Amino acid sequence: MNNSFPFSKNILIFRDWRDxxxxxxxxxxxxxxxxxxxxAIYLNIVSHASARLDSLVAYESLVTRPDDILPTICDTLGxxxxxxxxxxxRWHAAPTPERxxxxxxxxxxxxxxxxxxxxTKEITQIVAPALARFHSRYSIDTxxxxxxxxxxxxxxxxxxxxxxxxRQLIVGTVRG
Numbered sequence: 001m002n003n004s005f006p007f008s009k010n011i012l013i014f015r016d017w018r019d020x021x022x023x024x025x026x027x028x029x030x031x032x033x034x035x036x037x038x039x040a041i042y043l044n045i046v047s048h049a050s051a052r053l054d055s056l057v058a059y060e061s062l063v064t065r066p067d068d069i070l071p072t073i074c075d076t077l078g079x080x081x082x083x084x085x086x087x088x089x090r091w092h093a094a095p096t097p098e099r100x101x102x103x104x105x106x107x108x109x110x111x112x113x114x115x116x117x118x119x120t121k122e123i124t125q126i127v128a129p130a131l132a133r134f135h136s137r138y139s140i141d142t143x144x145x146x147x148x149x150x151x152x153x154x155x156x157x158x159x160x161x162x163x164x165x166x167r168q169l170i171v172g173t174v175r176g
Contacts, residue, residue, distance in 0.1 A: 014057070021039060051137075
C-alpha cells in the first residue's frame with residue numbers, strides 16, 4: 001500500500017480488544033475464540049516494524065470527545081476541519097428520552113459489564129503476545145486502553161523521533 005500510495009496518511013483507530021471481541025461476537029455470531037485469533041493477527045500486523053502509521057487514535061476518545069479529536073485528525077490528514085464532520089459521530093452518543101447528548105457522550109462504551117464471561121483465560125492467552133508487541137511498539141497500556149489526555153508525553157515524542165512509529169499520537173500515551 002505504501003508503494004502504491006506514498007503520500008497517504010495511515011491513522012489507526014484502536015479500541016480495547018475486549019470491547020472489539022464482544023462487539024464482533026454480538027453482531028457477527030462468530031465464536032469468541034476465532035475473533036480473538038483475528039484480533040491477535042491484526043495486532044501483530046500493525047505492530048510489525050514495517051507498519052507505517054502516522055497517527056493513533058483511541059476509539060473511546062473519538063466517540064466521547066469528537067470535538068477535540070476530529071480537528072486533530074483533519075490536521076494530520078492536511079485537510080480543513082468543518083463542524084459538519086461531527087455529524088456522523090453523533091450517533092455513538094445519541095440522546096435518548098432518558099439522557100441528553102452531554103450525558104450520552106459521557107456514557108461508558110464497554111460491553112464487558114454484560115459479557116465478562118466471554119473473556120476467558122484461553123482467549124486472553126491468545127491475544128496476550130500480540131498485545132505485548134503492540135504495547136512495545138506504541139507504548140500503549142493495553143491492560144486498560146483508557147482514553148488519555150490529548151497531549152503526547154515526552155516519552156511518546158522520543159519514541160516517535162527514534163523509531164518508525166506514528167509521528168503523532170493524537171491521544172497521547174495511554175496509561176491506566
